[in-house]
Amino acid sequence: MIGSRFRRVLLSGAVLAGALVALNAPAAQAHYNQCPSGHFCVWQHSSYEGRFFSSDRDTPNVGGYMNDRTTSVWNRTDRTVCMYRHENYGYPMGCYGPGGSVAALPIHNDELTSFRFG
Ligand SMILES: [Ca+2]
Numbered sequence: 001m002i003g004s005r006f007r008r009v010l011l012s013g014a015v016l017a018g019a020l021v022a023l024n025a026p027a028a029q030a031h032y033n034q035c036p037s038g039h040f041c042v043w044q045h046s047s048y049e050g051r052f053f054s055s056d057r058d059t060p061n062v063g064g065y066m067n068d069r070t071t072s073v074w075n076r077t078d079r080t081v082c083m084y085r086h087e088n089y090g091y092p093m094g095c096y097g098p099g100g101s102v103a104a105l106p107i108h109n110d111e112l113t114s115f116r117f118g
Contacts, residue, residue, distance in 0.1 A: 031043065031047075031048045031049050031052075032048045032074070034048075034052050034054070035048075035054055035074050035076050036054060036056075036076070037076055038056045038076065038077055038078075039054040039055060039056045039076055039077065040054060040055060040056075040059075040073070040074075040075050040076070040077055040081045040096075040115055040117075041053070041054040041073065041074045041075075041076060042054070042062070042066065042070040042072070042073045042112060042115075043070065043071065043072045043073070044066070044069045044070070044071060045071050045072065046071050046072055046103055046104040047072060047103045047104070048072050048074065048103065049072075050069075050071075051065060051066055051069055052066075053065065053066040053070075055115075056077070057117065058115075058116045058117055059114055059115050059116070060087055060088045060089065060114050061087040061088070061113060061114055062112065062113060062114065062115075066112075067113055068110050068111055068112070068113065069110055069112075070083075070105070070109075070110065070111075070112035071104055071105055071109055071110065072101075072102060072103050072104055072105070073096060073101060073102055073105065073112075074100075074101035075096040075097065075098060075099060075100045075101065076099070077098060077117070078098045079098060079117045079118055080095050080096065080097050080098065080117070080118035081095060081096055081115055081116070081117055081118065082094070082095040082115060082116050082118060083095070083096075083108075083112050083114075083115045084112070084113060084114045084115065084116070085108060085111045085112065085113060086113050086114065087113050087114050088114060089114050089116050090114075093107070093108040093111060093112065094107075094108070095118065
């Protein structure tokens, strides 16, 4: 009884998720283009998908919307940008040179909180 109700809920969730994916399809196609020239860009999911944040200047805290969620990045600037696990540039987690990008951070996934231009 409880089991079948649970399955029904899961099924409705799957249908809803499918509908959301369909609605979001046009935006998802533009994910990589979200990153303006001159910005350091970060995304929630691999391959530049999901939540997005970017800035063209030192960012001591990416804010609650993006904090500890970054999985892919693109440094679309002509400078090196270094990433940090904590706010105000605490605990370095690596840098990307001009034009550098990664579809999925090899380490420190979902930890980025601040970044700074070199
Ligand atoms: Ca963090």
